[in-house]
Amino acid sequence: MTDIRILLVDDEPDIREIVDVSLGLDREFTTRACASGADALVTAAEWSPSLILLDVMMPLMDGPTTLANLRKNPQTAHIPIVFLTARTQSSEIEHFISLGAQGVLSKPFNPMTLATSVRSYLPPPVTHHAP
Amino acid sequence: MSAKLIKAILLVEDEPGDARLIREMLNEQGSHSTELVHVDCMSAAERHLAECGVDIILLDLGLPDAQGLGAIRRAHAAAPRIPLVVFTGLDDESLAEQALQEGAQDYLIKGQIERRPLLRALRYAAERKRLERLKDEFVSTVSHELRTPLTSITGSLGLLMGNAAGNLPTPMARLLTIAHTNSQRLVRLVNDILDIEKMEAGRVVFNFSRVEVRTLVAQAIEANRGFAEGYGVRIRLEEALAGADVRADPDRLLQVVTNLLSNAIKFSPPDGEVVVAIKKGADVVRVTVRDHGQGIPVDFRPLIFQKFAQADAGDARQKGGTGLGLSIVKQIVDRLSGEVGFADAPGGGTIFHVQLPCWDHVASLAIDPETKPDATRLLLCEDDLDTALTLRAQLRQVGFVTDFAYSVSEALARAEATQYHAILVDIHLPDGDGVSLIVRLRELPQYHDTPIIVVSADTNPERDDLRSSKLNVLDWLNKPVNFDRLVHLLAKSVVRNANRRPRILHVDDDNLVARALGEIADVVTVNSIEAAQRALKAGDFDLAVLDVELAKAASPDLLPELRDSKGNAIPVVVFSAHSANLADDPREQAALAKSHSSIDNLVATVRDRLASRLASVSREMI
Numbered sequence: 001m002t003d004i005r006i007l008l009v010d011d012e013p014d015i016r017e018i019v020d021v022s023l024g025l026d027r028e029f030t031t032r033a034c035a036s037g038a039d040a041l042v043t044a045a046e047w048s049p050s051l052i053l054l055d056v057m058m059p060l061m062d063g064p065t066t067l068a069n070l071r072k073n074p075q076t077a078h079i080p081i082v083f084l085t086a087r088t089q090s091s092e093i094e095h096f097i098s099l100g101a102q103g104v105l106s107k108p109f110n111p112m113t114l115a116t117s118v119r120s121y122l123p124p125p126v127t128h129h130a131p
Numbered sequence: 132m133s134a135k136l137i138k139a140i141l142l143v144e145d146e147p148g149d150a151r152l153i154r155e156m157l158n159e160q161g162s163h164s165t166e167l168v169h170v171d172c173m174s175a176a177e178r179h180l181a182e183c184g185v186d187i188i189l190l191d192l193g194l195p196d197a198q199g200l201g202a203i204r205r206a207h208a209a210a211p212r213i214p215l216v217v218f219t220g221l222d223d224e225s226l227a228e229q230a231l232q233e234g235a236q237d238y239l240i241k242g243q244i245e246r247r248p249l250l251r252a253l254r255y256a257a258e259r260k261r262l263e264r265l266k267d268e269f270v271s272t273v274s275h276e277l278r279t280p281l282t283s284i285t286g287s288l289g290l291l292m293g294n295a296a297g298n299l300p301t302p303m304a305r306l307l308t309i310a311h312t313n314s315q316r317l318v319r320l321v322n323d324i325l326d327i328e329k330m331e332a333g334r335v336v337f338n339f340s341r342v343e344v345r346t347l348v349a350q351a352i353e354a355n356r357g358f359a360e361g362y363g364v365r366i367r368l369e370e371a372l373a374g375a376d377v378r379a380d381p382d383r384l385l386q387v388v389t390n391l392l393s394n395a396i397k398f399s400p401p402d403g404e405v406v407v408a409i410k411k412g413a414d415v416v417r418v419t420v421r422d423h424g425q426g427i428p429v430d431f432r433p434l435i436f437q438k439f440a441q442a443d444a445g446d447a448r449q450k451g452g453t454g455l456g457l458s459i460v461k462q463i464v465d466r467l468s469g470e471v472g473f474a475d476a477p478g479g480g481t482i483f484h485v486q487l488p489c490w491d492h493v494a495s496l497a498i499d500p501e502t503k504p505d506a507t508r509l510l511l512c513e514d515d516l517d518t519a520l521t522l523r524a525q526l527r528q529v530g531f532v533t534d535f536a537y538s539v540s541e542a543l544a545r546a547e548a549t550q551y552h553a554i555l556v557d558i559h560l561p562d563g564d565g566v567s568l569i570v571r572l573r574e575l576p577q578y579h580d581t582p583i584i585v586v587s588a589d590t591n592p593e594r595d596d597l598r599s600s601k602l603n604v605l606d607w608l609n610k611p612v613n614f615d616r617l618v619h620l621l622a623k624s625v626v627r628n629a630n631r632r633p634r635i636l637h638v639d640d641d642n643l644v645a646r647a648l649g650e651i652a653d654v655v656t657v658n659s660i661e662a663a664q665r666a667l668k669a670g671d672f673d674l675a676v677l678d679v680e681l682a683k684a685a686s687p688d689l690l691p692e693l694r695d696s697k698g699n700a701i702p703v704v705v706f707s708a709h710s711a712n713l714a715d716d717p718r719e720q721a722a723l724a725k726s727h728s729s730i731d732n733l734v735a736t737v738r739d740r741l742a743s744r745l746a747s748v749s750r751e752m753i
Contacts, residue, residue: 012279012282012283014283014287015279015282015283018283019286021295022295025295057275086275086279086282087275107278107279107281107282108278108282108285108286108318109282109286111285111286111287111289111293112290
């Protein structure tokens, strides 16, 4: 069975739980959650997720800073990042994309279709093994 | 609040007597720490506001260059966050009322101004403005903060409703449905409030493109079908004209049609029908949405586009509305340069209509119909049609001809087809940003030195990068454009640009001539007609110098092609080894005998012709 690893980074425990259940609806997904950007940097390097779902407004290290730090580390630089955020004005979305995010999903999200949305941001299998 | 709020006052007043009076009142004891700047027209006020911060504006509504509500709008646009107190005439109570609606914080009646009420008005206006700003920030923050718990609530309920945690017993499912539906309504309400707040603060960016109305309406109908079924209502697309394209932001237009549809559905009787039609007029496309409801009560009609307007609050709430839908529709349609309205439908019910400028019409407006040769032609890269039209009208009065480009790709295509004397770039364009447009323009040899002015809605961090970078941007103007400054910049730069080194196409094989001409111009020397044609395609020339033998052979082929990219004929000087009086073509404006001694003569002639040609470019500017 294919293992698609999704790393969720969000400081809200309730949202971590809901995202975990929502993504669990796709049986190929394995989800791990981090409560802070700092945790995410460590977990991403160890676990090599296929995609990172990243909250924007977090204390200490916010989403954009976490993204920048993930990009600096060669082990995590290539991992696609999708922001999951309540800040979804078009200018904000443009800004997130310009930082190098693959996409932006808005909060509140539809929990029954979240996994499908996340899937659409995964790289096609071929580029998976590309150097 | 204390008077500490007000440190700098801008007084905009053209009557010296009135201005002196105000100054005296403010300078009296107790307000010595306040700085008063006095200007006598709106343009000067805009200049001052662009450069200096003030805490309050005192504005006369009868200025030489701005009157009445127009003056308020300009002041508000130049400094949206600065409180405004206006002076009105004794007999103009209604103007005063309108002034308050347009965003002024208070008004004072001229001739009746006294010191204490004046100071009080200033203090209250500053305080009122501060509260408005706090409200805006509060709304924005709260809306975002509300989304976090709402995400958890709607998320949990959504998972339960989707049976992600196993099947639910029926009574429990019913209660959860109520909770789920209402949590979603709360999300809509938060979204709508945020939308309204953003639009009122002018912070919504519209991405204009060509939109096929039928596809978009069909999409909206599809998205609302489930919602309609919930009310037992059918939606029918009655008349769906294909090829009715408008210029709009597709997401925002979808929001407009969706809001009209959901309104029509909510106010339809059970088993009712909502009928949608798309019609095309001369310059507009009209979308109508008809319901078979009870119609809109007469009393309520004037209020219908206002925020939280509901004919019968209980009724609307029962239908799950937020009271913001039509207000959002109105705001969006205004920004799309369109119109929204409603009328009683024959046989009962209401017809709402939205009318938008059709694409072809907007596209045809892009080229300025002014065909005067030698006019200074500008390219305005701006996606807001109303802004573009206003600027064109103003620029026309001072003799400029202005073409529009609504996007980066259009701007590049136009710039390559026509040689513009200067380019104005809005920093936000639908298919890219203005900065990358400028980068690409500068890569084109013919736009290497062309004056480019950036026009932008907000003070942008890129601004400093732009100025210091190699893009050679002349200036960065904030919207609304300070027109005097713009004209000043254009006049200065276009004239200077006209003094650039001229370009000569030299069709001959005589090096001596080429060298002599090289003293006064950039010379491209070619020795065949084919090469000349290639050179003409590659760039503009101010003048052509032709050897007589080549000119004779070339007359039918080359002479018609001796035009610049605007289609204007290039002056031609024919240079001959023999004394020549050869030309039938009146374009051969000077024929000179070729000899070493006459080269100086040739250079003088060429210099003359160039001077008169370049002067025609700059004549209107000086």
